[in-house]
Amino acid sequence: MKLVRFFNVLLSAVVLLSVNGCGSTSENEAGKAKYIFLFIGDGMGITQVAAADSYLAYTNGDQLGGQYLTMTSLPHFGLLTSYSANSRVTDSAAAGTAIACGVKTNNGSIGVDAEGNPVKSIAYQLHEEDYNVGIITTVPHNHATPTAFYANNVNRDACYEMCLQIPTSGFEFYAGSGFIDYRGRHNDLRPIDEVIEEGGYKVVYGLNEYDAEVKAGEKVVFCQESNKEESAGNYVSEGKLAEDVTLGQMLELGLKHLGTKEPFFFMCEGGKIDWTAHGNRTMPMIMDILEFDNAISVAYEFYKKHPKETLIVITADHETGGMSLGSGREVDWGLLVEQWERDNHKNNLSNEENRDLNRRASIGWTTGSHTGAPLPVFAVGAGAEKFTGLMDNTQIKGMILGE
Numbered sequence: 001m002k003l004v005r006f007f008n009v010l011l012s013a014v015v016l017l018s019v020n021g022c023g024s025t026s027e028n029e030a031g032k033a034k035y036i037f038l039f040i041g042d043g044m045g046i047t048q049v050a051a052a053d054s055y056l057a058y059t060n061g062d063q064l065g066g067q068y069l070t071m072t073s074l075p076h077f078g079l080l081t082s083y084s085a086n087s088r089v090t091d092s093a094a095a096g097t098a099i100a101c102g103v104k105t106n107n108g109s110i111g112v113d114a115e116g117n118p119v120k121s122i123a124y125q126l127h128e129e130d131y132n133v134g135i136i137t138t139v140p141h142n143h144a145t146p147t148a149f150y151a152n153n154v155n156r157d158a159c160y161e162m163c164l165q166i167p168t169s170g171f172e173f174y175a176g177s178g179f180i181d182y183r184g185r186h187n188d189l190r191p192i193d194e195v196i197e198e199g200g201y202k203v204v205y206g207l208n209e210y211d212a213e214v215k216a217g218e219k220v221v222f223c224q225e226s227n228k229e230e231s232a233g234n235y236v237s238e239g240k241l242a243e244d245v246t247l248g249q250m251l252e253l254g255l256k257h258l259g260t261k262e263p264f265f266f267m268c269e270g271g272k273i274d275w276t277a278h279g280n281r282t283m284p285m286i287m288d289i290l291e292f293d294n295a296i297s298v299a300y301e302f303y304k305k306h307p308k309e310t311l312i313v314i315t316a317d318h319e320t321g322g323m324s325l326g327s328g329r330e331v332d333w334g335l336l337v338e339q340w341e342r343d344n345h346k347n348n349l350s351n352e353e354n355r356d357l358n359r360r361a362s363i364g365w366t367t368g369s370h371t372g373a374p375l376p377v378f379a380v381g382a383g384a385e386k387f388t389g390l391m392d393n394t395q396i397k398g399m400i401l402g403e
């Protein structure tokens, strides 16, 4: 029943649009929150979220219900458009830039406008106003979404070069899986962590190293233990390594790292939702959404202690896979869960077996790529009521800043 309510409200939001035009974002509320959490589910369309809710309903014995996720339980939500400067279907670079910097750019570009001029992200803007900044992701630090918050480059593949902006950013905390092109694109440059450390940061691999080596007040780049001295480009595209620190644990570490320092801004990306959706891997994608939602719960616990001063906003950069929940028939979660158990929670199926499983379970996927489908926005806390109706991804920055 709760899922039905979720969609009814979504539908009302769509109907309201035609009356309200471009969303109700014009009025300036009382500035910005002291504690800001921005979550980006990479590739996370409305259907992906609804699928995770439906899966949880199934595992809770509630055959047709939903709304077990923290994000779908929040009081305010709306829809987001995501087209880029040169395409109706964006990539993570242009969408990340739109969310972080408030401007449309071409697919493939990071932190620059469509003419290639550098633009300032919300992270830099808040940092100048003495906010402490944390940039957190389940994928490499120099993947598109995190770089949109700290780097400026017309080419998202300039991964090594973009990392050189970590030390100059001065941001207090970075956490991610590791680095793409650890020794440069041609494997002929100095290890990127050495270069970052020279710039005044401590780079650590795993929680033990963090505990042993990071001094209070030190700026830090946290990486997964398994990525030490490795390029993380092809790092676990589907599923998760057992020893990995989760997104929620990384956010907890970020909060611990800041200690009593305030105000703060955290960007947390669920980056592998996109990767699993590219492969049309239903159960691994559900697991990535649950991991993402657990991190949202960490922020929500913080919000409950500081409800008047905290803003949590959750959105996505684009939809991946053209997913449908049911395809002619209703979804057979039993079949999907049975296979997932049989595979010991690993993504073992060949592409053909996976296609067949999706077909039999009535999960539709129309593409292995991105779509231009509208995206969800969920919000709670100080100023959260503004995040309703139809929004464009370029509005998120200004809305968080209370402009």
Ligand SMILES: [Zn+2]
Binding pocket: 043, 092, 274, 275, 278, 320, 370
């Ligand atoms: Zn993608």
